[in-house]
Amino acid sequence: MKKFSILCLAFIYSGSMLFAQTAEKTIKVIVENPWKTAKTDEPVVIDIHSLNTGFTxxxxxxxxxxxxxxxxxDDLNFDLRADELAFVTNLPAQSKKVFTLTLSSAKINKTYPARVFAEMLFRTAKSNEYAHGTAVYAPGDSYTYTILQHHGIAFESELVxxxxxxxxxxxxxxxGKFNKGLEIEESMFYPTDEQLQKGFGDDVILVRGSCGAGTLRGWDGSQATDIQPVAFRGQRLIASGPxxxxADAEVKGWEYQGKELNMINRYTLYAGHRDxxxxxxxDQPLDKETFxxxxxxxxxxxxMYSDHEGLVASWGTDWPVxxxxxxxxxxxxxxxxxxxxxxxKEAKDKENFLYTVSAPQEKCFRYYTMFTSRKETFGFPDSQTWFSYAQEWKKSLEQPCKITIEK
Structure with missing residues (x-):
């Protein structure tokens, strides 16, 4: 009986050691650029769930x-489980690269040079003191504009x-920025006089009641409308780099065109990108709602420039504040x-140059937006150059790289 007890303990100890071992899985990722133009900082995104690792x-x-x-x-839904892995790479024209991806059940704290940054800052009772946050929600009829520093989530790449x-x-x-680099953590979107003298950028546009750059709005048949009334309004900071x-802007219970919509507008900004x-x-398939x-x-x-097939651009001058x-x-x-x-269809109102959009029977759709400021030392001198760049940008988006995973 004594020998049996010792033997059982030995098996239990051995089993616990086995359970504690780190699980790993290595896969090969092949990224191909079949096009005749090079790709710089091309995003590569892997769905972790599709890899069937068998472990967290x-x-x-x-x-x-x-x-x-x-x-x-990145954990996209705040369940403390990784949903996607992302990196960027440069690819010459008509080329491919092979990457090795090693996934592990062990948490390892790695630090890479940051090429992007994002923050959500809550104002506090003390002047110039802020609390970092990841999410905020409020009833739809609440006044929320001044709850957060810089009036909402701020995010940046080296360019914008x-x-x-x-x-x-x-x-x-x-x-907008004069020089490439990360500034928001230090300037908090409002650079001091000293920071401006050092060459920091600052706010470059007075958006008024417009859609600014690519904000989704409602459509009443003749003009863009705000996202209201809603039951709840929120923002979430999902990832801040490197x-x-x-960043998410979310509404629940948006009373719109006879429906109640729960909607998230998710903005993703990659290293090396201005777009x-x-x-x-x-959360439910759309019907005939038009935005x-x-x-x-x-x-x-x-x-204004439009190719009448999904690309619209503008170039103008105004006081930013x-x-x-x-x-x-x-x-x-x-x-x-x-x-x-x-x-x-294409549309226009007093504030905007627009396209109306819809996605019947779909639960999501994707589009892209970008901007430049003429203060950039690395930017565009005039509207013609900017519009030409926008056309090349659209072409690049329509010619994605091919990603193949070999498990």
């Missing part, structure tokens, strides 16, 4: 040959910065691209 993935290492590539795991207003407009406001930022990917997500998006008619007198003494006028270029299958 808590860390990952991506390598190209022997070189480790910065990457990040955005913020999403936490109110019924949900507009993207824009921060490879991409992800934001916008995913519009619903709109596009670009602001800056100062009501912007130069009400203070015309401290600040000077800014010249800004905007562009939005919507895939043709979602387009219903």
């Amino acid at each position: 993935v808590k860390s990952a290492v991506v390598k190209e040959g022997n070189n480790e590539i910065p990457s990040q795991l 910065a955005y913020r999403i207003y936490f109110n019924e407009k949900q507009t993207t406001d824009l921060y 490879v991409r930022t992800i 934001a990917q916008v995913d519009v997500l619903f 709109c998006t596009g670009v602001q008619n800056i100062s009501y007198s912007a130069t 009400g203070d015309t003494i401290k600040y000077k006028k800014e010249t800004v270029g905007l562009a939005t691209y919507i895939p043709k299958k979602y387009i219903r």
Whole structure:
């Protein structure tokens, strides 16, 4: 009997050691660029669930040959489980690269150089003191505009910065830079005089009642409308780098065109990019609801370009804020691209150049938006150059790389 007890204990100990062992899975990821133009900082996104690892993935290492590539795991639904892995890569024309991805059940704290940044800051009772947050929700009739520093989530790449207003407009406001780099953590979207003298950028557009750059709005048949009334309104900061930022603007119970919609507008900004990917997500398939998006008619007198097939852009000059003494006028270029299958018609109102869009029987659709400021030392000197770039940008988006996974 004594021997049996010892033997049982031995098996139990051995089993616990086996259970504690780290689980790993290695896969090969092949990224191909079949097109005649090179790809710079091309996003590569892997759905973790599709890999069927059999364990909870808590860390990952991506390598190209022997070189480790910065990457990040993102939990998209706040269940503390990784949903996607993302990294970026450069691909010459008509080329391919092979990456090795090692997934592990062990949590490893890795630090890569940050090429993007995002933050949600709550105002506190003390001046110039803020609390970092990841989510905020409020009843739809609440005044939410001043709850957060910079009036909503702010996110940036080395090239540009955005913020999403936490109110019924949900507009993207824009921060232009003189030089490439990350500034928002230090300037908090409002650079001091000292920071401005050092060459920091700042707010470059007065969005008024417009859609700014690519904000989704309602459509009443003649003009864009705000996202109201709603039962609840919220924002969530899902990812802040080092490879991409992800920020949600969410509403529940939006009374719109005879329906009650639960909608998320998800903005993803990748390292090396000035364009934001916008995913519009619903919890139920859409019917015939029609929305709109596009670009602001800056100062009501912007130069406009449209290819009439999903791309619309503008270029104009205006005061970015009400203070015309401290600040000077800014010249800004905007562009939005919507895939043709979602387009219903071109439209225009006082504030915007638009496309109306719908996605019957679908629960999501995706489009893209971007901007430039003429203050950029790395940017575009005039509208013609900007519009030409926008056309090449659309072409690049329509020619994605092919990703193959070998498990």
